[in-house]
Amino acid sequence: MLKRLYLKGRFFIAVGIITALFLFAFPFPSLFPIARLAFFLLILLSVFDIYALFRLKDPLFARRLLPERLSNGNANDISIYLENRYPFSIRLELIDELPFQFQKRDLLYRTSLRSAETKEIIYQLRPVKRGEYDFGALNLFASGRLGLVQRRFRFEQEETVKVYPSFLQMRRFELLAISNRLQEAGIKKVRRLGNSMEFEQVRNYVIGDDPRFINWKATARKGDIMLNAFQEERSQQVYSLIDKGRGMQMPFEGLSLMDYAINASLVLANTALLKGDKAGLVTFSNKMGNMVQAGKQRSHLNTILEVLYNQRTQYLESNYELLYATLRRKVTQRSLLVLFTNFESLSGMKRQLPYLKGLAKYHLLLTVFFENTELKEVLDSYPADTESIYLKTTAEKFAYEKRLIVKELNLHGIQALLTPPADLTINTINKYLEFKARSLL
Template sequence: MLHRYELLAISDNLTELGIKRIRRVGHHTEFEQIKEYVKGDDYRTINWKASARRHELMVNVYQDERSQQIYNVIDKGRIMQQAFRGMTLLDYAINASLVLSYVVMRKEDKAGLVTFNEHFDTFIPASRQPGQMQALLENLYSQQTTFGETDFSSLCVHLNKRVNKRSLLVLYTNFSGIGSLNRQLAYLQQLNRQHRLLVIFFEDAALKEYVATPARDTEGYYRHVIAEKFVFEKRLIVSTLKQHGISSVLTTPENLSVDVINKYLEMKSRSQI
């Protein structure tokens, strides 16, 4: 599975499995070295001072800024116990984070991991060293949900202490409705000020299917009204986050991995990380 996504990330076949190949917008570079001019070099990179000293044309060599830090931040609270096709939301988040970490490192960024529930739990610093993928696999293998409510305030405190460089935080969580978002919004805003936050949460596919089925009686009508309210609130969460400058992905468990990878590639191509 990981090998499959690797090929998609580094080849021209990113459209397979729904992963989009996006042209990079903008050009962020950093200086690397000075070298002798050869035919075909961009004349705009000529270093005139160095050329005068060497009595021959010299050019500045630049490379794209790389090794951005990407952290998968996984909520292990009771909200992630919800099951879909025999797996919990936590299971899907773990799978997606592993695939994303692999793609991140193949794209020459650094992948890290944070898990939390009532307490700040796992922290693996972002890296692209050869043993990083194995460390992530071993840590995530035994992760389980808990019955407590997630403490986002603790997450903010510990992340700000441990992650000094601005990073992309891919937060896997869920919200039952707009009320549950509002209780955590201040903490999400705080994380987004220090870093670039991407909130991943889930829509209920079964509920959407139910809403699409016509009601047959009065009781069914009232159930539809309640179901439609929950579906609407998920969309409202997306717009509320956007109003506060926070990116998000509302997805189904089965589409999670592909949607997260697409969003990462999109943000990277637009220099939004």
């Protein structure tokens, strides 16, 4: 029992007051009976408080409710169910033993429960690394009406939860797509500029349609302008190529660039499947990683999710020659290749340019790399001294070189996307929809 008994601050305040009374009783003897009475009263009340808290065997119940898996980079809801079986109201302090990855040692919640009352406490956790997270026990500290002592309860709730790529972000985009509200997430509406040759139907002309596809015979017959409508091409292959080299280890807002790329790849795969296309995945660094051949079954998304879960950054330079050779051998149908990488310098990109040009010859290649958003504060600042001038000049050089990389890639017929990490998913999906609308595949 002693291991579960804790004295509260109210008890020590009472001890301090009684001690002061005893001290003042030396010059003022009339205070001695009051001090002695207060001392015995404190002992009596403390014993009563201890008895009330410890007389029942299981007066409290607590359970942590965890989802089956956590979503990387998102706020995940964790709930704790509490039940008070005491015949009186209690005040509670709750400490949850979180996985070490969160580095939180101050997760303390205070609440109160009436007799026979139940309550649910919900808090949020945002993991920034994929992997297994071990939750520990739930520690409750209950105090009664007097609040002099506390009883500790420990509920063994050890549980391991896996953190997967951001499936919450994927679901959000999926729900917006189903309800035709993608504009709320920043997805642009792109008017179809091209067409496939697969005829769908003859329908009424509306403003914005291409007048080249007016069906004049049907127009003369109906007395209204009629248009030949073509079905959007489907079953096209969309591959996400994820660079796992050392350049993708750079962190932004807690997440590495590779984790941003993994989250965007999952949303891209889901969007491609919703559009009727096939989604595939390739990971690489100094050697080839995993390859998931493009498929269109809904269960295919779970295969991609499981592969993305196990990816780890390598600390060597990526081998683009090996990537080119592997794709030429294994991806024979013209496909959209979305390469997530991070070129920090023009010279670094030019070393890989021959292999990128080779891929762009047989496929539609979109090279996605990242803006260094940490430089924005430096670029927007006013230099106050010589050192600040040097820093700003260097930052402008890096930012300018990133824009040069985009122009250099475009000159060689390679699509390029320079984006802040936070906007990666939205900008990638916009590019994919643009390619679909323009029938570039």
